[in-house]
Amino acid sequence: MNIKKIEKEVQEEWIKNQVYSKTNQLREEGPKYSFLDGPPYCSGKIHLGTAWNKIIKDTYLRFKSMKGYSLRRQAGWDTHGLPIEHKVEQLLNIKNKQQIEEDIGIANFVSKCKEFALKNKDAMTSQFEDLGVWMDWDNPYVTFDPKYMESCWWTLKKST
Numbered sequence: 001m002n003i004k005k006i007e008k009e010v011q012e013e014w015i016k017n018q019v020y021s022k023t024n025q026l027r028e029e030g031p032k033y034s035f036l037d038g039p040p041y042c043s044g045k046i047h048l049g050t051a052w053n054k055i056i057k058d059t060y061l062r063f064k065s066m067k068g069y070s071l072r073r074q075a076g077w078d079t080h081g082l083p084i085e086h087k088v089e090q091l092l093n094i095k096n097k098q099q100i101e102e103d104i105g106i107a108n109f110v111s112k113c114k115e116f117a118l119k120n121k122d123a124m125t126s127q128f129e130d131l132g133v134w135m136d137w138d139n140p141y142v143t144f145d146p147k148y149m150e151s152c153w154w155t156l157k158k159s160t
Helices: 003-016 019-026 048-066 082-091 097-104 106-130 146-159
Strands: 032-036 070-077 136-142
Touching: 003 019, 032 048, 048 070, 048 106, 070 106, 082 106, 097 106, 106 136
Parallel strands: 032 070, 070 136
Antiparallel strands: none
């Protein structure tokens, strides 16, 4: 028995028969259940903890779906902050923050960070798909999106 071959065949069958979409369509009239993924950092490949976390969430969401719920499964990505900056600093051989301002420029550094994050988002999405995780991978939220950031500020303003 070739497990990898079986896994690939099952995933190809799911894609060919649009099982994820059809499952969502069958549950459209059910009670609503919304899940916004707590986003992993886009700082490299997934690791065992990230995979485990995503698989547990996927298992719970499939359980909710089997109970008849109409699910919103929105993937999310943490695309800015120190983990991304640190990785890009390593790639660019940056030794200190002054070097960013003087040699590279802040706008160029931010652009490099976005490029790095998006490249890893795509690679990690593929890895999660390989694990068979069902989420809306085509419409994720990313934390560097100005609309996302504005919604955070709006929420903070409302809560004060």
